[in-house]
Amino acid sequence: MEELLQYTWKHRLLPLHPLTTTDGREVEVIDPGLHNRNAGPDFLNAKVKIDGTLWVGSVEIHMHASDWLRHGHNTDERYNNVVLHVCETADADCFDSAGRQLAQMELSVPETVHQHYSELMAADRYPPCYSIVPDLSRLTVHSWMAALTTERLERKTRDIAARVELCGGSWENAYFVTLARNYGFGINGEAFEQWALNIPLQAVAHHRDDLFQVEAIFMGQAGLLDIETIPQHYQAEALADGYFARLRNEYLYLQHKFQLKPMSAARWNFLRLRPQNFPHIRLAQLVTLYCERRAGLSSLLECKTVEELRQLLSSHVTPYWETHYTFGSLSDSNTKHLSYGSLTLLIINTAIPMMFAVGKHRHQEALCDLAFDLLEQVKPENNHIIRMWQQCGLVVQSAADSQALIQLKREYCDRKDCLRCRIGYEYLHAARK
Numbered sequence: 001m002e003e004l005l006q007y008t009w010k011h012r013l014l015p016l017h018p019l020t021t022t023d024g025r026e027v028e029v030i031d032p033g034l035h036n037r038n039a040g041p042d043f044l045n046a047k048v049k050i051d052g053t054l055w056v057g058s059v060e061i062h063m064h065a066s067d068w069l070r071h072g073h074n075t076d077e078r079y080n081n082v083v084l085h086v087c088e089t090a091d092a093d094c095f096d097s098a099g100r101q102l103a104q105m106e107l108s109v110p111e112t113v114h115q116h117y118s119e120l121m122a123a124d125r126y127p128p129c130y131s132i133v134p135d136l137s138r139l140t141v142h143s144w145m146a147a148l149t150t151e152r153l154e155r156k157t158r159d160i161a162a163r164v165e166l167c168g169g170s171w172e173n174a175y176f177v178t179l180a181r182n183y184g185f186g187i188n189g190e191a192f193e194q195w196a197l198n199i200p201l202q203a204v205a206h207h208r209d210d211l212f213q214v215e216a217i218f219m220g221q222a223g224l225l226d227i228e229t230i231p232q233h234y235q236a237e238a239l240a241d242g243y244f245a246r247l248r249n250e251y252l253y254l255q256h257k258f259q260l261k262p263m264s265a266a267r268w269n270f271l272r273l274r275p276q277n278f279p280h281i282r283l284a285q286l287v288t289l290y291c292e293r294r295a296g297l298s299s300l301l302e303c304k305t306v307e308e309l310r311q312l313l314s315s316h317v318t319p320y321w322e323t324h325y326t327f328g329s330l331s332d333s334n335t336k337h338l339s340y341g342s343l344t345l346l347i348i349n350t351a352i353p354m355m356f357a358v359g360k361h362r363h364q365e366a367l368c369d370l371a372f373d374l375l376e377q378v379k380p381e382n383n384h385i386i387r388m389w390q391q392c393g394l395v396v397q398s399a400a401d402s403q404a405l406i407q408l409k410r411e412y413c414d415r416k417d418c419l420r421c422r423i424g425y426e427y428l429h430a431a432r433k
Contacts, residue, residue, distance in 0.1 A: 001109075004117055006042055006061050007419045007428075008109050009086055010035055015108075022090045022104045025051045033059055040078045048084050050103055057083035065104055066092040113428050120418045120427065127392065127413050129427045134393040136426060141394065144422040148404035151411070153371065156353035157360055166197060171361070173201055175297040175354055176290075182350045183282045185342065191267040191279070195222050203258045208291055213250060215287045215318055220251030222283055223265035230327050238328030243320050275325040281336055284317035300351055301358065304370070306377050309351045310343050347378055348399045375400040385409050 007013075009032055019027040026049075033046030041058035048055050058081050062068060065087045073079040075097050085094055085102040088109075094102045120128045160178055167173035180196035181189050198221050207213040219225050225248040230238050238244040254260065268279045275281070289295045294312050303309045316335040325331050338346070352371045359367030380386060380402035389396065389405045396402055411417070418424030 001117075002061065002063050003419055004109050004114065005063060005086070005088060005107065006035070008107065008113065009043070009059070009061055011425070011429075013110055013113060015110075019105060019107075021050065021084075022106065025103070027084070027105055030054070041082055046083065050084070055083035057081040059084050059086060061086045063088050064092075065090045065094055068092070068094040068102075116428050117418070120424065121416060126388070127409070129418070129421075129423050130392045132427045132430060133389075133423065135430075136423065140422060140426065145401055145404040147422075148407045149372070149375065149400045152403045152407040153353060153356045153375075155407070155411075156349075157357040160354060160357040161361075163193075171358065172297045175300065176201060176295055178354060179289075179295060179346070179350050180286060182346055183286060185277065185345065187269050187273060187277075188279060188282070191263075191269070192282070194263055194267060198261070198263050200258055200260070204290075207254075208293070211287065211291050211318060212247070213254065214291055215284065216247050216250035217254055217260070218283050218287050218290075219247060219280070220255060221260060221262050222268070222279060223262045224268075224280060224283075224327075225251050225262075226265060229265040231329075234326060234328035236328070237330075241328065244327045275331065276336060276339075278325050280324075280326050281317060281321060284321040285315040285336070285338060287318055289313070289315040297354070297358070300354060301367070303351070306347065306374055309347050309374070313343055313346050313351065314338060344378060344399075345381070348375070348381065348403065352378075352399075372400070375403065381406075 012029065012032060014029065019029070021027055028049040030047035030049060031045070033043035036042055036044050036058075041060045043059040043061070046057065046059045048059070058079070060068070060073065060079060060082050062071075062085070065085065067087070068074060068085060069092065073082075074095055077097050080096045080098055080100075082096065082102060085104045086107050087104065088106065090104050090106050094104065096102065160174060163174040163177045164171055167177065176199075177193055177196040181193040184190070184192035199217070204214060204217055207217070216225075223229065225244070227235060227238070227244075230244070255262075270278065286295070293299065294315070299312055300309075303312055314337065316337050322335055323331055323333050352375050355374070356368050356371035359365065359369075359371065376398045378399035380396045380399050385406050386396055386402050389408075394401075394405065396405065408421070408423075412421045412424075418427070
């Protein structure tokens with residue numbers, strides 16, 4: 001496997017006997033180089049001595065030397081700075097596009113490394129590296145978790161940057177879209193993002209002091225003001241209480257005024273949702289948050305503590321929804337606040353990543369540092385991913401830790417990318433002792 005051979009070269013898992021080229025010249029690896037995951041040679045800026053002469057350039061790695069020809073490197077000028085061709089089997093002489101013959105060296109993956117890598121790939125238990133986790137040093141765990149936390153924030157920053165582009169460069173609007181997406185709490189995340197992108201915020205801002213009009217736009221653009229979206233056994237009650245009809249009439253007026261086009265109500269998921277998580281309730285909470293001017297980016301960036309974030313994002317429903325879960329469906333009277341757990345998830349997935357993204361965009365290191373500090377102050381999530389790692393022996397103390405472990409599972413474990421994982425490295429390295 002070529003990736004495993006690259007791993008062997010990268011981590012200098014070299015045999016104890018002297019290294020030589022296929023024509024008998026002595027090889028000394030000074031620096032394996034920087035692993036290149038883009039187009040071009042596998043390793044850049046490597047330093048190797050061949051017969052005492054120092055060469056600085058690229059290293060290309062293949063299972064078979066003939067792969068050089070098969071991949072067309074012999075006609076690609078990007079490979080003309082290759083100073084050493086490393087392969088498991090040198091079954092052909094190789095030349096670059098300038099006609100220069102390459103120095104070649106055979107290298108094999110150590111048997112124990114190959115064996116334990118195969119164990120990782122074939123293991124039934126998840127994660128496959130569970131057996132080594134209790135033996136990891138605190139320094140190894142801490143450094144890897146910190147790196148994973150950064151990776152996760154960087155990934156969310158890229159997502160936010162993509163929304164900024166969709167919003168015509170507006171970070172304010174991109175924040176609203178990000179906030180809305182996370183109001184879907186996973187199941188309706190995609191639908192909420194589509195809905196938010198379909199809200200003309202500049203137009204809605206003129207009606208911000210009228211809670212009813214904002215609710216009409218929010219519900220109408222969600223496609224929920226069509227009588228056919230109401231379960232048949234609630235339609236009579238919805239028409240009888242009059243609120244649905246008044247809201248729909250208001251939306252029809254505003255729809256004509258702003259040339260609005262609602263999304264399809266079919267995008268919303270209700271299956272296996274608790275009533276307090278229904279889109280109607282979440283939209284009503286967003287209405288109050290928006291009208292109370294607590295859904296703006298400037299307000300978010302003024303927060304310095306977790307408690308300030310919690311107060312900013314805490315929301316309740318508009319009056320009608322205090323006694324309803326859907327149109328016509330009565331519920332016990334309550335203000336239907338966001339739960340403590342839901343607020344915590346919004347802080348973790350919306351507020352803190354937005355702070356970090358803005359800090360990166362504005363080159364404000366202090367804002368990025370604040371985002372990290374706040375993440376370390378928030379309690380960790382409690383889901384099946386976190387519980388799985390805790391059962392393996394990892395201690396999870398904060399949201400920074402839980403976000404790191406979510407990143408670890410999704411970007412490494414799920415992809416079987418053990419060769420880029422530090423725990424995977426420890427597993428393979430321990431196998432050689």
